[in-house]
Amino acid sequence: DAGITQSPRHKVTETGTPVTLRCHQTENHRYMYWYRQDPGHGLRLIHYSYGVKDTDKGEVSDGYSVSRSKTEDFLLTLESATSSQTSVYFCAISAASGTDTQYFGPGTRLTVL
Amino acid sequence: LAKTTQPISMDSYEGQEVNITCSHNNIATNDYITWYQQFPSQGPRFIIQGYKTKVTNEVASLFIPADRKSSTLSLPRVSLSDTAVYYCLVGDDSGNTPLVFGKGTRLSVIA
Numbered sequence: 001d002a003g004i005t006q007s008p009r010h011k012v013t014e015t016g017t018p019v020t021l022r023c024h025q026t027e028n029h030r031y032m033y034w035y036r037q038d039p040g041h042g043l044r045l046i047h048y049s050y051g052v053k054d055t056d057k058g059e060v061s062d063g064y065s066v067s068r069s070k071t072e073d074f075l076l077t078l079e080s081a082t083s084s085q086t087s088v089y090f091c092a093i094s095a096a097s098g099t100d101t102q103y104f105g106p107g108t109r110l111t112v113l
Numbered sequence: 114l115a116k117t118t119q120p121i122s123m124d125s126y127e128g129q130e131v132n133i134t135c136s137h138n139n140i141a142t143n144d145y146i147t148w149y150q151q152f153p154s155q156g157p158r159f160i161i162q163g164y165k166t167k168v169t170n171e172v173a174s175l176f177i178p179a180d181r182k183s184s185t186l187s188l189p190r191v192s193l194s195d196t197a198v199y200y201c202l203v204g205d206d207s208g209n210t211p212l213v214f215g216k217g218t219r220l221s222v223i224a
Contacts, residue, residue: 031211106155107155
């Protein structure tokens, strides 16, 4: 399995609080992704990174920001969490873009009360 | 990126062959077709990729007709452990934009 860890694995927080999720990889892959998964919506891309300090928005980026200051870490921040952001969040990595295989982390279950 | 359409769900009995078809009418010349599998409480994992005709590996086969407007993922003799969501993705390697996963097909294997 690809070396990808996500922390925390579970988190419960209250509306309006800031939350940061961390994705850490040991594969030295250039590309990193954050997805959310909700019942009935499948897997939706939030943000992705194509290099250190290079990031771009996905289809559901509103309310989220990301940072990548080094190759191995990709942070997802909810500046002011809302109940609609209750979800399972997956991080993924790939060596190249497009058709290259994405390897997924174990996921983080976030509950916003 | 080419839009894909898959059935929302499918049921199958153990031991049967399962075929999941994905429609991608506006597939471009440089696009590849990629399938991922997601077990409950896990992230998706790559299972197979192809460009045309047939690709087979230890997990599945992928059939792509000449016009490439659809593709079929074939799982031989499924077991309960094949219960998962299967995603069809279509796209090429140009630029940095990742492929779109969509909602996938939920396969339930029944004993």
